[in-house]
Amino acid sequence: MQIQNIISAIVAIIANVAMTYFAITAWFELRRMKRKLTGMERAMSVVTTIAMGEHVKSNFDQLNEMKATFLRLVEKEQYKEAEELKNAIAKMELSAEYALKHFKDICGDNCEVIVKKVKGHIDEEE
Numbered sequence: 001m002q003i004q005n006i007i008s009a010i011v012a013i014i015a016n017v018a019m020t021y022f023a024i025t026a027w028f029e030l031r032r033m034k035r036k037l038t039g040m041e042r043a044m045s046v047v048t049t050i051a052m053g054e055h056v057k058s059n060f061d062q063l064n065e066m067k068a069t070f071l072r073l074v075e076k077e078q079y080k081e082a083e084e085l086k087n088a089i090a091k092m093e094l095s096a097e098y099a100l101k102h103f104k105d106i107c108g109d110n111c112e113v114i115v116k117k118v119k120g121h122i123d124e125e126e
């Protein structure tokens with residue numbers, strides 16, 4: 001009976017040492033993973049901001065190209081095509097402004113937004 005108590009005490013000590021080792025190892029590993037996850041979250045935030053910014057930028061680039069095309073059509077006196085393009089430009093402006101507003105709402109803290117417009121007036125009718 002005495003030997004059985006000694007064996008169970010030794011097994012309990014070994015089990016407690018093993019559990020303590022695993023608990024300490026898990027704590028350090030979780031701490032390391034939390035640091036890496038925080039870094040990944042920052043990186044994903046930057047990547048998302050860049051991707052959304054490029055999308056908004058491409059919207060405004062397309063809008064500026066459409067306005068330049070409109071001005072060329074007016075210069076060439078192609079008024080029917082210019083009128084159709086003017087309607088498309090109006091829709092594209094609303095869409096681009098909507099995308100810009102949402103971009104500022106989501107990523108406004110991380111970056112500065114500068115919008116440049118093509119020179120010329122599309123509201124003038126000839």
